[in-house]
Amino acid sequence: MYSNSLCISCNKVVGYLPTSQDMATFEQTEQGWLALDGSEKLYRPCANYQEYHVCNWMIDADDPSAYCCSCQLTSVIPNLHEEKNIEYWAKLEIAKRRFLYITQRLDIFPRPKTSPDDALGLSFQFLVPTEDHPVMTGHANGVITLNAFEADHLYREQTRITMGENYRTLLGHFRHESGHYYFDVLIADTPWLAEFRQIFGDERQDYSQALQNYYEHGAQKDWQERFISTYATSHPWEDWAETWAHYLHMISTLDTAYHIGMTVEKRHKNGPELRFTESPTHAQDFELTLNNWFALTYGLNSLNQSMGLEDAYPFVLSSTVLDKLRFIHKVLQQVSAHKREDERFNLLQRC
Structure with a gap:
């Protein structure tokens, strides 16, 4: 696909x-x-x-x-006179299309930016860093910038180890950075903002200072009780983006399992069980979705360990993190239900 x-x-x-x-x-x-x-x-x-x-x-x-509705979203690509850059670009586009597919399933496919001031449109820039012009992967005002070197597995793995991350993929970058974009579209200046602040914290705190404090002192020792990752502890915006990325990880993987007819029967009383009664996208029974996710990741990690590999899903979902996932699902349920009635939601195109 x-x-x-x-x-x-x-x-x-x-x-x-x-x-x-x-x-x-x-x-x-x-x-x-x-x-x-x-x-x-x-x-x-x-x-x-x-x-x-x-x-x-x-x-x-x-x-x-x-251009197709996926390629219309890419505004800057690497210099294609460099043969390696074509390979990087191709890998970036594959990951982007995989990310965009689940936005289709969730009815939140983004539309292209119409102007630099259009924060509710989206644009991707794939840039190759140089000694004089380093590239930081990130999001600003509806523009997601990705360092094209992230498409190089060795570079990405070395960065993952240097940054002390247990998970770093091209697809993960798209999902995380899109979280910042969707915060602006779905949460900022909406009635959801008050509940967001109760769950994730007050995003009005100084972002630069919060990141500086995180990089100097790291995450608090009990971070796993409230956050999905150490980076999520740095600022409410990053907590949202990390949790949003994991929501997309979960829904996309379960959606694949659903469509290939995967099920898991428990072999003992307290064993995991994977069963679907509906598609995970727009699921009415989100608690069943969460239970299915536990069963699937338990199985994936166990299989990987049997092969001598690292866990496919090296994360722990605390009760607080589960509440954050429930909030995201609730927001998206409303988007799907009221998209045609709300002008802001109509800004999200149907590809």
Whole structure:
């Protein structure tokens, strides 16, 4: 779904159809690319597929845009005269499409920025650092900047160890930084802000000073009782972003498990059990979703340990963190229910 452009069974071109959130095979005709799904609809590949083979999302044949709704969100890419940069860019776009897919499932797919002052639109910048111009991954005013070197596994792993992190992935960067964007869209200047402050803390405290204090002194010893990570302790904005990222980790992974029909039967009285009664996205029974997440991560970590690997999910969810996840789910439930009635939610496009 995120990188395949050729079916290895039939050798036909495949692509992702954002409108139906599904993959399809295509046959190239004089009129366009015919979807072989019975719809007889015509499409064309994104320009970034035709020129660089770094995208597999399709566009309606009569759509005036040269780029798919994913690539429209990327405003700056690395210098493609450097061959390594094409590889970095391709990996960044794959991770971005995986992130965007779950925003589709949650009805919060972002729209592109229309101007520098448009904080409710979103833009991605993938920059290669130099000695004179270092690049910090981060978010500001609807612009998510990623250091393109993060697409290099060795660089990313070395950074993970240096920073004392137990988890660092390209996809994780997209999910974390998007948390800052969605705070501005979904929480700031809304009725949710008061409850946010009760749960996460007052975001009006000095951000720069809070980060300086964190890097000088680290997290408090009992941080696991209230936070998902040490970095989450630095400031309420970072607590939200870290928790938001983990919510997306959870929902996306469970959504995959749901669609491949995964279940787990408990073998002893207190053993974990994985069962679905509905899709995890927009789940009415969020407590079942949390129970399923415990079962799935328990199984994933146990399997990894049996292979001599690190835990796939090296985190502990305290009761306080669970309440933060419940808050995020509640916000998104309201977004889905009232999107058409609220002008702010209408700013989020349906891809």
